[in-house]
Amino acid sequence: MSVRTSPGAYAPKPGAAPLPRMIAAQAVLETKMLLRNGEQLLLTVVIPALLLVLFGSVDIVDTGEGKAVDFLAPGVLALAVMSTAFTGQAIATGFERRYGVLKRLAVSPLPRWGLMTAKTLSVLVTEVLQIVLLTVIAFSMGWSPHGNPLAVLLLLVLGTAAFSGLGLLMAGTLKAEATLAAANLVFLLLLVGGGVVVSLDKFPDAAQSVLGLLPIAALSDGLRDVLQHGAGVPWVDLGILAGWAVLGLGAAARFFRWE
Amino acid sequence: MRSDPVVQVRSLVKRYGDKTAVDGLDLVAEAGVTAVLGPNGAGKTTTIEICEGYRKPDSGSVSVLGLDPVREGAALRPRIGVMLQSGGVYSGARADEMLRHVAKLHAHPLDVDALIERLGLGSCGRTTYRRLSGGQQQRLALAMAVVGRPELVFLDEPTAGLDPQARRATWELVRDLRVDGVSTILTTHYMDEAEQLADDVAIIDTGRVIARGTPEELCRGGAENTLRFTGRPALDVASLLKALPADSAAVELTPGAYRVSGKVDPQLLATVTSWCAQHGVMPDRISVERHTLEDVFLELTGKELR
Numbered sequence: 001m002s003v004r005t006s007p008g009a010y011a012p013k014p015g016a017a018p019l020p021r022m023i024a025a026q027a028v029l030e031t032k033m034l035l036r037n038g039e040q041l042l043l044t045v046v047i048p049a050l051l052l053v054l055f056g057s058v059d060i061v062d063t064g065e066g067k068a069v070d071f072l073a074p075g076v077l078a079l080a081v082m083s084t085a086f087t088g089q090a091i092a093t094g095f096e097r098r099y100g101v102l103k104r105l106a107v108s109p110l111p112r113w114g115l116m117t118a119k120t121l122s123v124l125v126t127e128v129l130q131i132v133l134l135t136v137i138a139f140s141m142g143w144s145p146h147g148n149p150l151a152v153l154l155l156l157v158l159g160t161a162a163f164s165g166l167g168l169l170m171a172g173t174l175k176a177e178a179t180l181a182a183a184n185l186v187f188l189l190l191l192v193g194g195g196v197v198v199s200l201d202k203f204p205d206a207a208q209s210v211l212g213l214l215p216i217a218a219l220s221d222g223l224r225d226v227l228q229h230g231a232g233v234p235w236v237d238l239g240i241l242a243g244w245a246v247l248g249l250g251a252a253a254r255f256f257r258w259e
Numbered sequence: 260m261r262s263d264p265v266v267q268v269r270s271l272v273k274r275y276g277d278k279t280a281v282d283g284l285d286l287v288a289e290a291g292v293t294a295v296l297g298p299n300g301a302g303k304t305t306t307i308e309i310c311e312g313y314r315k316p317d318s319g320s321v322s323v324l325g326l327d328p329v330r331e332g333a334a335l336r337p338r339i340g341v342m343l344q345s346g347g348v349y350s351g352a353r354a355d356e357m358l359r360h361v362a363k364l365h366a367h368p369l370d371v372d373a374l375i376e377r378l379g380l381g382s383c384g385r386t387t388y389r390r391l392s393g394g395q396q397q398r399l400a401l402a403m404a405v406v407g408r409p410e411l412v413f414l415d416e417p418t419a420g421l422d423p424q425a426r427r428a429t430w431e432l433v434r435d436l437r438v439d440g441v442s443t444i445l446t447t448h449y450m451d452e453a454e455q456l457a458d459d460v461a462i463i464d465t466g467r468v469i470a471r472g473t474p475e476e477l478c479r480g481g482a483e484n485t486l487r488f489t490g491r492p493a494l495d496v497a498s499l500l501k502a503l504p505a506d507s508a509a510v511e512l513t514p515g516a517y518r519v520s521g522k523v524d525p526q527l528l529a530t531v532t533s534w535c536a537q538h539g540v541m542p543d544r545i546s547v548e549r550h551t552l553e554d555v556f557l558e559l560t561g562k563e564l565r
Binding site: 026103 | 311312333337338343348350351360363364365408435439
């Protein structure tokens with residue numbers, strides 16, 4: 001333990017690494033931590049894939065006219081975005097805050113916005129992996145998507161922004177344990193009441209108009225309009241997601257506590 | 260090798276609600292090793308964390324390496340290394356993985372493998388942070404503080420809870436850093452740590468610096484030495500005091516343990532032993548001691564350190 005180091009080995013030579021290198025290193029580490037965490041994988045990969053396969057092959061939920069997978073795939077993609085950008089990010093960030101990781105990184109050369117950029121990159125990388133996996137499964141079940149890929153991309157990006165804002169708001173204000181419980185509860189409630197696998201048409205009219213304003217409902221409805229029905233750009237749903245993104249990210253920027 | 264101070268704190272005040280954590284604190288740390296000593300709640304961590312840029316002072320000014328830690332934090336952060344009192348690592352990260360990551364955030368990091376070997380972190384293997392022992396976690400935090408080749412290192416209780424071997428390894432590293440021109444500000448509960456490592460010591464209590472100097476200066480500060488002996492409990496200290504010169508003091512510290520302080524010379528020693536003989540007391544373990552930092556601390560604050 002007491003290996004002497006040659007004199008001068010510790011002579012100061014301070015300096016920050018170039019910003020892109022710092023952000024890339026941070027994004028790689030964040031992604032590794034996420035993929036190493038079993039509970040997170042359950043949430044982000046296993047549950048969406050299972051729902052797609054289960055409800056696509058067994059006639060349990062009413063998927064309306066046409067192939068079940070055409071109804072289910074857009075909802076499950078929306079769920080995948082929520083599971084990573086909201087639930088996973090909230091829980092991980094909540095515990096990083098609790099264990100002083102955010103505090104320690106705050107005095108490193110990596111600026112705070114750099115850390116947030118890396119977190120976003122890590123969320124996006126995870127989402128790409130999820131979408132590839134779910135798309136392959138859906139295609140193997142005979143999925144035939146329609147519509148403008150650009151509209152889909154826009155929905156996914158705005159959905160990610162909206163859910164990230166809400167997830168970070170939760171992680172930065174609540175205790176880690178409370179975040180863990182609340183993020184899982186919200187995931188479950190939105191899974192049922194957000195038009196993911198159960199069409200909002202099944203709910204009473206009054207409930208529908210409220211539920212329709214939820215970010216998960218806007219995302220799954222927008223994706224379904226485009227991918228299942230070949231609609232153009234779903235402006236209303238994009239508007240709802242943009243509203244949540246501004247609200248969530250704004251509140252997170254204002255109220256997020258690093259310690 | 261004295262140059263500009265590395266840390267300058269002037270009239271620092273920090274309140275949390277109606278509790279005043281730091282109350283007009285002044286501290287100048289020169290290049291080298293400065294130890295900040297104080298009981299729990301004295302304001303050590305608050306002061307250090309203000310220097311690290313974590314929070315703004317309510318009043319007063321702080322300058323670290325000539326920079327304002329909050330306003331000029333971006334310029335300061337690459338130049339300092341920070342070891343927090345606890346945590347700071349992803350619970351699912353391995354020790355070497357986290358250390359390599361922090362190294363990547365710096366332009367000219369130390370050789371990570373050499374540092375891992377030096378601090379005995381090689382044995383951590385593939386174990387993730389949450390399953391490392393407390394000592395391994397501490398050493399990893401220390402490694403993270405120095406890996407970026409900083410000019411100044413802040414160590415908040417670096418050896419709390421370490422076994423003696425790991426403690427010595429930490430001390431050796433701080434000494435090597437000093438030789439290579441890296442300055443260190445450390446807070447500690449341990450007097451021997453301050454005596455062993457520090458060029459300068461600042462004793463903090465209730466948010467103020469109440470004494471400062473080199474360890475030698477502080478120990479000489481009282482100018483008085485101490486004579487200790489043990490005997491049976493509840494001796495008549497007042498009677499002993501009458502036999503001693505006017506400026507002496509005698510107390511029973513714990514039942515049966517006595518301390519006489521004052522001008523301890525051969526005459527005083529003879530007075531004490533003859534008083535003991537008159538009272539049929541065998542002064543067991545009689546010793547004459549130089550003041551320790553512990554004594555200085557106790558006199559100044561009236562508190563035990565821990």
